[in-house]
Amino acid sequence: MTQPAPFAADPLQSRGRLHPERISTFRSPFQRDRDRIIHSSAFRRLKHKTQVFIEHEGDYYRTRLTHSIEVAQVARTLSAALGLNTDLAEAIALAHDLGHTPFGHTGEDAxxxxxxxxxGFDHNAQALRIVTMLEKHYADFDGLNLTWETLEGIAKHNGPLVGADGVPLKGPLPAALVEYNAQQDLWLHTYASAEAQVAAIADDVAYNHHDLHDGLRSGLFTEEDLMELPITGPAFAEVDQIYPGLDKMRRRHEALRRVFGVMVEDVIAVARTRLQAAEPENADAVRFLGTRIIRFSDRLFRELKVIRQFLFTRMYRAERVVAMRAEVTEVVRDLFALFMNDPALLPEEWRGDARHTGDEAALARVVADYVAGMTDRFALQEHARLLGTDPARFTRYIVSG
Known part of the structure; x- marks a missing residue:
């Protein structure tokens, strides 16, 4: 087992939880965070939330749940290779998509x-809201009462959100993030821990890999198309050389697992070089380096941009995907307007919050929490039930069960 690096997060030196708790006899604080995330209602709902395709289009496409599990697997591999805390990296990876709306990025845009x-609304800020407030299962507190390090990673795994002067770097901060940060300072002006950066790059590795898989399965492009691209082209060529005449599905899998391996090995090599050069003395030193320490090499990043542009054109903006985006955007808009105009239509457990909001912005936040928490299937069913629309309109999206 790799010796923990000096810059790895130490669970015994955690900044703790907003509501102090006794240390577990058998699990570290970061292990408890991971377990609470896995047992949360929001995590279970990821089973029926989509990545690119509507969840009901086929059983083989990735959902937010399968994606989160894949990200966690990559994060554990990377963090173990780098001597980081695998439990913290896994916890952040498992939580990183909890705040997504139904219908993937289309729903978030709406x-x-x-x-x-x-x-405002942002899925990272919404994930923070879920784990600090909306999950209501424990007697002593709302939310999951996760450690500071896990909350920091959820909030800013992609980098600092404000400058040293406190001014937001990319427009106004979402209200959900501002609200929580007023209770517990998450150091929004620094980079996150190395473990959080690992979770972020693991997300990139996982979606680059599985979007290629899902795009091929959907028929939006072919293996021959991928032969023309960097990384994927050499991967297919290598498989053809080693296994001439391999059947289609095995050929696809063998090639894409090589693509996966190229990304993982690149991240490890670059991170080791950068960490050796920076020599951070502890976890906080990583936060204050002023740059992302866990990243792709410049060459691989350029090649991945070519692949992402290909996917954008052939997959994310494919005609049937665009048509689907327009319809589900309408679903989110309709449901939001319906509950804003008549909060009495909200379920009983949400009505109390809506009645006591006192202003339109607070009501909108309650409605956003409710609608954002819906699964694809439930959102479509509620749209048909509450607005009297013909359920057959969405038959190509809805399956029984």
Missing amino acids: MAALMEPYG
Whole structure:
């Protein structure tokens, strides 16, 4: 087992939880965080939330749940190779998509536009809101009462959110993030821990890999198309050389697992070089380096940009995907407007919060919490039930069960 690096997060030196708890006899604080995330309601709902395709289009496409598990696997591999804390990296990876709306990024775009007058919406900030407030299972506190390090990683695994002067780097901060940070300072002006950076790059590795898989399965492009691209082209060529005449599915899998390996090995090599050069003395030293320490090499990053552009054109903006995006955007807009106009239509457990909000912005936040928490299937079913629309309109998306 790799000796922990001096810059690895030490669970015994954690900044603790907002609500102090006794240390577990058998599990470290970061292990408890991971377990609470796995047992949360929001994590279970990821089973029926999509990545690119509507969840009901086929059993083989990735959902937010399968994606999160894949990200966690990559994060554990990377963090173990680098001597980091695997439990913290895994916890952040498992939680990173908890705040996503139904219908993937399409739903988030719709919700962000709807919430712009009311403090904004961002899935990372919403994930923080879920684990600090919306999960209500424990007697002593709302949320999951995760450690500071896990919350920091959820909030800013992609980098600092404000400058040293406190001014937001990319527009106004979402209200959900501002609200929590006022209770517990998450150091929004620094980079996150090395473990959080690992979770972020693991997300990139996982979606680059599985979007290629899902795009091929959907028929939006072919293996021959991928032969023309960097990384994927050499991978298929290598498989053809070693296994001439291999059947289609095995050939695809063998090639894409090589693509996966190229990304993982690149990240490890680059991180080792950068960490050796920087020589951070502890976990906080990583936060204050002023740059992302866990990243792809410049060459691989350029090649991945070519692949992402290909996927954008052939997959994310494919005609049937665009048509689907338009329809599900309408679903999110309709549900939001419906509950804003008549909060009495909210379920009983949400009505109390809606009645006591006192202003339109607070009501909008309650409605956003409820709609964002819906699964694809439930959102489509509620749209048909509450608005009297013909359920057959969405038959190509809805399956029984």
